[in-house]
Structures are given as C-alpha cells and as structure tokens.
Amino acid sequence: MKNRLRELRDKRAWSQGDLAEQLEVSRQTVNAIETGKYDPSLPLAFRIARLFRMTIESIFEPGRDLNR
Amino acid sequence: MPRTRRTDPRHRVMLLMCVFVGLMFFLWPHARTTTSMPLKTVLVLLPIVPMGTALWLIAMDIVRSDELQQRVHLIAMSIASGITAAATFIAGFLCAAGVLVLGGDDLMFVLPLISVSYAASNLVVGRRYGSAGC
Numbered sequence: 368m369k370n371r372l373r374e375l376r377d378k379r380a381w382s383q384g385d386l387a388e389q390l391e392v393s394r395q396t397v398n399a400i401e402t403g404k405y406d407p408s409l410p411l412a413f414r415i416a417r418l419f420r421m422t423i424e425s426i427f428e429p430g431r432d433l434n435r
Numbered sequence: 436m437p438r439t440r441r442t443d444p445r446h447r448v449m450l451l452m453c454v455f456v457g458l459m460f461f462l463w464p465h466a467r468t469t470t471s472m473p474l475k476t477v478l479v480l481l482p483i484v485p486m487g488t489a490l491w492l493i494a495m496d497i498v499r500s501d502e503l504q505q506r507v508h509l510i511a512m513s514i515a516s517g518i519t520a521a522a523t524f525i526a527g528f529l530c531a532a533g534v535l536v537l538g539g540d541d542l543m544f545v546l547p548l549i550s551v552s553y554a555a556s557n558l559v560v561g562r563r564y565g566s567a568g569c
Contacts, residue, residue: 395504395566399565
C-alpha cells in the first residue's frame, strides 16, 4: 500500500520522532509505514488521518491487492 | 488504545539474568550435596524467581509496545517455538531410537534454545521492517 506520510510529514517539518510521538508509536513504526514495509492497522490509520486532518483514502492508496 | 514503548527494561532483564546465573552457580553445588529433600527443592527452585521476574518484565514490555513491535515479537516467538519444537521432537526420536542418550537434566537446554532462537528471529524480522529488532 502506498502512502503520503513522508510528504505530509516533510510539509510540516516534522522528524519521524516528532510524528511517532504524536501518534504514540515508535519511530521504527513510522519509518516502516513510510517505506511501505508495514501497513498500519485501521485505528492507527485513523489516528494518522485525524492528525493531518485528512481522510484515510487521501493519505493511503491501495496497492495491487485491492485492484485484483 | 494507542501503545508505544516508553521504557527500556533490557538493563533490568540483564541484571535479573545475572542474578539467576549467580544463584545457579552459588546454589547448585549445595543443591546436589544436601540430603534434605525440601531444602534441595527450595535451592533448585530459588533461581526461578529472578528468571520468572525477567520473563514478566519482557511480557509487560511487549504489552506496552506498539502494533508493529508486537507483530515482530509475535513472528519471532512463533519462529522460536517452531525451532524449539522441531529440535526437541528430533531429539526425542533419536533418543527413542537409541541413537542419542538424553537425561532429564537435558530439559534445561530448552529455555536457552528458545531464548537464543527468539533473539535471532527478533533481529531478522525486525530488520525486515527496517529496524534492529524490538
């Protein structure tokens, strides 16, 4: 699953640590989401969307799995 | 509920494991020589206290960790359980066939085996997600 997390974080000049702190997860988790190695759970996706005041689908883009 | 790692209990776990090893070295000679069965049982089981506390701290750390860390722990524990189950199964078969002679004290190797395979699995799985393990 693709996402715009890095882009949105860069716009706000936040470090991965800053974002991790606000989401109450580890910096490794933020890094894994940004690099596409890990897809967040629905509650975490909602927390991310709420933090950036956006909808989930405007941050996360389904990959090939959903287009099958 | 959002979860994240707030404290690193590794130093406390290491300290408790040192206490465990120290107690083993100190108590084991006495446990082998003492004739009183209740005292022997107490001496043998006393090192379980720091080990059990260490396991409790590890469990609490996993509960407090976030969803990715919990996933890494779960995968690592599954791999470690599989390795340990396979190793003990093979050893059991070899023992039943008379190829290998095993005693009851060989059961003491189960915990170190699962710990080592868990640590290795945690490192490998953690790297897969871009970290050095949890």
